Amino acid sequence: MATERYNPRASEPKWQKAWAEAKLFETQNDDPRPKYYVLEMFPYPSGRIHIGHVRNYAMGDVVARYRRARGFNVLHPMGWDAFGLPAENAARDNKVNPRDWTYANIDTMKRQLKTMGLSLDWSREIATCDPAYYRHQQKLFLDFWKAGLVERKSAKVNWDPEDMTVLANEQVIDGRGWRSGALVEQRDLTQWFFKITAMSQDLLYSLDTLERWPDKVKLMQANWIGRSEGLLLRWPLAEGTAPAGESELEVYTTRPDTIFGASFMAIAADHPLARKAAEGNPALAAFIQEVKHGGTSAAEIETAEKKGFDTGIRVTHPFDPAWTLPVYVANFVLMDYGTGAIFGCPSGDQRDLDFANKYGLPVVPVVMPADADAATFQITETAFTDDGVMINSRFLDGMSPAAAFEKVADLLEQRSLGNRPMGERKVQFRLRDWLISRQRYWGCPIPVIHCEVCGAVPVPAKNLPVELPAEVSFDKPGNPLDHHPTWKHVDCPQCGKPARRDTDTMDTFVDSSWYFARFTDPWNEDQPTTLSAVDGKRGWLPVNQYIGGVEHAILHLLYSRFYARAMKATGHLNDAVEPFEGLFTQGMVVHETYKGADGWAAPSDVRIEEVDGKRRASLIADGSPVEIGPIEKMSKSKKNTVSPEEITDSYGADTTRWFMLSDSPPERDVEWTDDGAAGAHRFVQRVWRLVADGAEILDSVAAGTGGEGDALAVSKAAHKSVKQVGEDIEKLAFNRAIARLYELVNSLQPALASIISANADADAGSKAAMRQALEFLVLLIAPMMPHLAEECWDALGNGGMAAEQHWPAFDPVLTVDNEIVYPVQLNGKKRGELTISRDADQGAVEKAALALDAVQKALDGKAPRKVIVVPQRIVNVVI
RNA sequence: GCCCCUAUGGCGGAACUGGUAGACGCGUCCGACUCAAAAUCGGAUUCCGCAAGGAGUGCUGGUUCGAUUCCGGCUAGGGGCACCA
DSSP states (O other), X not given: OOOOOOOHHHHHHHHHHHHHHTTTXXXXXXXXXXXXXXXXXXXXXXXXXXXXXHHHHXXXXXXXXXXXXXXXXXXXXXXXXXXXXXXHHHHHHHOOOHHHHHHHHHHHHHHHHHTTTOOOEEEEEEETTSHHHHHHHHHHHXXXXXXXXXXEEEEEEEEETTTTEEEOGGGEETTEETTTOOBOEEEEEEEEEEOGGGGHHHHHHGGGGOTBSOHHHHHHHHHHHOEEEEEEEEEEBOTTTSOTTOOEEEEEESOGGGGGGOOEEEEOTTOHHHHHHHTTOHHHHHHHHHHHHSOOXXXXXXXXXXXXXXXXXXXXXXXEEEEEEEEEEETTOOTXXXXXXXXXXGGGOXXXXXXXXXXXXXXXXXXXXXXXXXXXXXXXXXXXXSSXXXXXXXXXXXXXXXXXXXXXXXXXXXXXETTEESEEEEEEEOOOOEEOEXXXXXXXXXXXXXXXXXXXXXXXXXXXOOOOOSOOOOSSSSOHHHHOSSTTEEEOTTTOSEEEEOOOEEOHHHHTTSHHHHTTOTTOSSSSOOHHHHSTTTOOOSBSEEEEEGGGTTHHHHHHHHHHHHHHHTTSOSSOSOSBSBEEEEOOEEEEEEEETTEEEOGGGEEEEEETTEEEEEETTTOOEEEEEEEEEOOTTTTOOOOHHHHHHHHOHHHHHHHHHSSSOTTSOEEOOHHHHHHHHHHHHHHHHHHHHHXXXXXXXXXXXXXXXXXXXXXXXXXXXXXXXXXXXXXXXXXHHHHHHHHHHHHHHHHHXXXXXXXXXXXXXXXXXXXXXXXXXXXXXXTTOHHHHHHHHHHHTOOSOGGGSOOOOOOGGGGSOSEEEEEEEETTEEEEEEXXXXXXXXXXXXXXXXXXXHHHHHHTTSOOSEEEEETTTEEEXXX
């Protein structure tokens, strides 16, 4: 039969138009069907869609289309994470307005996205740079402030000298700015913070409720929040050594059990006690200056030598009034963790040991391995940090460190120093408050006015949004808002005197911390959210399935979890505290790299040939040899990118989607290869040929289920596929779903060929079963290849669109086999096969297995020692 | 340094809860159709061996009738955190 090749270039736009005209994907909030919210992390409008976006959105679209077919009211929106520094860089370099640049990019990318045939509700599109969006973000900020979740404070902050802005802790990676890669410096600045630490405990413990999150992500967040249990310990300062007005030193420790191994105290250079001690001690003051100035970058801190300076201050040991210990200022103690002071136990901590050895301080072992000898156990170069037995610790001797911890904590909680207890159990978190001020233009303005009289004053609600000025100059380095001639000069809303706007904008991670909530009702002009759209039975939150890259495991996902809680605290949400019920982190798209004499070469400029079984690459332009390098994440700098547009132009969106979903499990990286894409396209044509040929001969046949023979086999293949593909999609195992579909097509192809060759003689049952199988096939591929599915559905002449059809229902009877093939093992090694009825009882299976030639031969007349029959699985004969 | 993950043919990977290892795809080889090519279709493809047969899921030891799967010890690769007291 001569069937024309499927032409995606003609078909795809046709169906995209049909879907849009039927408004199939525009979701109503009052739809009575059960809701399903599927969301992919929205893109930054950088200019072009890249293949990683395609993979991400293809996955989300499979879920959306599948859930829709299962009868859910599906919300599947798209928007733009549109604020950020690249727009300012483009403005500076190309003399364009950041807004114009951003919106031009959005236009391009939206057009590109539309060619992918994604089932998105574009009526809810939002861009975070739109005042209609960020006005609500300013409202949220002010509400958070009122609720005590925002704080303006002076702190040591990370300063990115290249982007000329401060950065949050989470945005410093290996001591460098996450965007610029510049070495980050520490600066003391007064900035705005979200008090995310107020929620440390809940953010940590609630991770356990996130059953459909990857363990890896939960673990990373748990480590980032970093909970530790310890003791606040107040050491009395020894008389005669304390600066005026000081009487104690408070330290935080997780090892109060090692208190008898203490040999010194160490405090941070900016600890108040250090400052006081330095008054009248020029040498100490000089040391403190050195610590503060020496190396501000994280990289320098890492390699810096551990140094200390004796303050002359002494503390008294809580369990021995005669025992005093020196207080050092040390360069490795951090002011912003714990109390900025520690006690050093050299035998139990390597860093303390190095410090003690350097300054000749005593080293007393207090924990030893259970099998060591207390009389001879020594610590010299390596600290002992494992579990063991307490020694040299008076009343703690012989205890486990855990028991000693409790004992010391109990005792010191009873004792008091001044009017407070000497010891206090304390849970400490590593998490820091979220610094959101950015000294940049292209972001959401912080809606605050600074008045010399009234201080920081919120912009009144009626004056929101605080809009960015349209005209802005990037000629000078630094913050353009600050340089703007008029923008910042306003009157104080409280006293009316001249005042000035806060010229900082919010971290762009704020924008993406609540966009998922805004999608539920982007039309609400008064409030960030509509409670009926987010909460309760009809409410959209939490997002049922969120899909994006692992690179957001901490930043975006932690901030969003904070935001949901803060929005609940301020009445913008009632139910949800966890924004994302299910999270899936997909792998990257990777590609081989090519390096020629003039540097990296793009795949499209390289020709690959096989010579003597070895792959060789050369430049298409001049034939010069190119080295084939490792497979790496696609990046502009290595030029190993492929353009989704090119692939879609030549093969169509369905092929691109299919290939991105096949082979590799979605959480792993997938390698883009031309052969793989060609293979996917081959399958597109195979499906089309199969369905088109079938449609021709089965034109007037009604779909049905086969009762016997070939017809039954076809029905079984079809019904099994429905079951398995559905299960695989629900588990997001797209690669397995695709493998099943290949199997189905592989089995239908010869079956249809024999119906065609028999034609008039083919029995009605076979034709009905084949018709049903083809209809199933079309609906099963529809989530991955929606355009092809429509074209096939149309060819089958069933009416309506594939995208409107319900997911086919399988008959459970047809998904099981009546005959079981048992592998028969001898001592665990397969020696034969046994085909027997499904209902055969264990005795019958055993008997039949023992009767096999191979088994008889091996038994040689003897009785087997044991026969194991696992129903429906295997037989093992033990001799 | 601490924490975590991964390891299966030439390649991507499959194998439910401990039950036939290598589904499916890519590549390669052989064949059909064709004047030829493309497209398509059929077959083969873990390794050793002509074969019978044997070996085999990073290495190593264990549990079990039976281990890719569970446990112990290693090796390699990847990721996260890192002066956090």
